[in-house]
Amino acid sequence: MNTKEIRQLFPILHQEVNGHPLVYLDSAATSQKPVSVIEAIKHYYEWDNANVHRGVHTLGSRATDAYEGAREKVAKFINAKSTEEIIFTRGTTTALNLVATGYARSVCREGDEIVITPMEHHSNLIPWQQAAKATGAILKYIPLQEDGSISLEDVEQTITERTKIVSITYVSNVLGVINPVKEIAAIAHRKGAKMVVDGAQSTPHLKVDVQNLDCDFYALSGHKMCGPTGIGALYGKKALLQEMDPIEFGGEMIDHVDLYESTWKELPWKFEGGTPMIAGAVGLGAAIDFLESIGLDAIDRHEKQLTAYAMERMSTIDDLTIYGPRNDRAGLITFNLGEVHPHDVATVLDADGIAIRAGHHCCQPLMRWLKASSTARASFYLYNTEEDVDRLVASLIKTKEYFGHAIG
Template sequence: MKTSEIRELFPILNQEVNGHPLVYLDSAATSQKPVSVIEAVKHYYEWDNSNVHRGVHTLGSRATDAYEGAREKVAKFIHAKSTEEIIFTRGTTTALNMVASGYARAVCREGDEIVITPMEHHSNLIPWQQAAKATGAVLKYIPLQPDGSIRLEDVEQTITERTKVVSVTYVSNVLGVVNPVKEIAAIAHRYGAKMVVDGAQSTPHLKVDVQDLDCDFYALSGHKMCAPTGIGALYGKKELLQNMEPIEFGGEMIDHVDLYESTWKDLPWKFEGGTPIIAGAIGLGAAIDFLESIGLDNIDRHEKQLTTYAIERLQQIEDLTIYGPLNNRAGLVTFNLGDVHPHDVATVLDADGIAIRAGHHCCQPLMRWLQVSSTARASFYLYNTEEDIDRLVASLLKTKEYFGHAIG
């Protein structure tokens, strides 16, 4: 399918912002939604709206079938062994917190180690800080190379026999680095540690096979992959989830309740207390159908072409600094334009109808490593075009001229 045809499937792109056709370059923050996803959620609310797993009436049965059908789609999409290994969550943040609180706090003792990297999103950093504080474990960081990438030699030197958990982002939301998580997992397992993967930025763009990666946990968010906000999933190996305690308690996740003791349901429901995010899960299932109809290989190839083109164009702008490796990176470019504050850059671009991200991107330690307070970021998805990048470059040149006193 041509990009022009794909764009027609996203209603929000057919509008003007500040008198200009919208150029949306902030998909790393949240992606736009195709008609099929919007219609799937709408259909649920119009025809099947009911709670799941409880009622025996027709609406309840249809809602349950749609909800559990979405779980099957997630399992197949990331190649989990079974639906028992897929826990619906509010997103990557909730999923990572579940592992840090439900697993790490149970297995870590004083002097044990939790290993992460300085490039992690706060969602994959703060939960481990808290787990380390609660258990007396030591938080350790795999060092970064000058371009922001990771060397496996440094992974080997950082992980030890005291390491209990290694948690690494598959794709950096700032640097665009694609980390060798399969190789890191193999090293972690050699030392007896468990491997956690933050898949927020990888799942929308790359084919993911959790069995091939041999990760122990994998977290993803729906809103970055054409699904609604407020829905995501945690994958965990069955034996680990079986031995993990829930961190949220209430209705739906229980098997039997006495006045002083309770028991939990089987997987995956023991981790899904309360009324779940039914419409969101159905929307996530529809998003998976949509992405598979386009093809993840096609999406990956398209984004790589756009990123190569964007870097070539942006490098022609004097005083513009690009962060992260220039090759073998995901579909985003993070940059600064001289001494112009990224918020000012984003404001001028917005006046031209171009939406980018500006700030620390929930990666303050990485900003300090880069020796900047914030950056601008343009991120691409299956609906973006080279014309979008041309407009970005033209607007940046306009910004450079406007703030000429701050350049150089």
């Protein structure tokens, strides 16, 4: 299936914004949804809407089958050993908080270390700050190289025998860096630490194999991979999840309840208190079906080619600064245009029907490392084309001319 055919499957792309055909270049924030995902959610609400794991009636059975079927799809998609290792969450943020609260606070003691990097999204930084404060652990950072990447030598030096947890993004949402998480996991394990991976930006674009990576936990969001908002998953090695206590309590996650004591269900349900995001899980399952019909390898190739083309075209614009490595990067480009504020850049582009992101991208420490208060970001996905890049470049040149007094 070529890109033109893929685009036909996304209804939202066939509209005009401010009198121009929409060019959507903000998939790192949230991806658009194909018809198959929208229809799957619609079908659930029209035909199968019921609570799961409870009613013995037909609708309840169908809803449960759809919900647990989606779990099976997630497990297969990232190559987990079993569905017991897949916990449905609201998204990556909730998944990382579950690990930081449910696991880290039980294993970390005063003087222990939690290691992350300065490129982390706030959702993979603040939970570890709080875990460190709660336990007396020390939060340490692997330093960044000049281009924003990290070196394995620095990883070796930063992780010590006192390190209990290493948590790193697979793909940076600002720099486009693809981190060597498999090699980092090996170093962490050799020194007795557990490896947590923020997979928000990697799962939609790269073929993920959690067993091959040998990570201990892996978090993902559905809305960045053609699925609905409000649904994601945490993968955890079974032995570690069995050790963890739940952090949400109530219906659905219990086995036996007495007046003063309660026991929990087995995995994965002990972590899914209350009525779950059933329609979201159905939509996530449909999104996985869609991505697999295209092929993650094909998506990766398309994005690499498109990003290389965009890097070449955008590098011709005077006074445009691109952040992150020049090569071997994910499908996004973060930049600044002279002294023009990124919000002004995004506003002019929006007037031309082009949607990009502007701001600190939930990475304020990284912005300070870049010596920038904020940046603009164009991010690409399987439905973007070279024509989209050409429109972006033309509009940036127009913006440069409009704000000429602020450049140079």
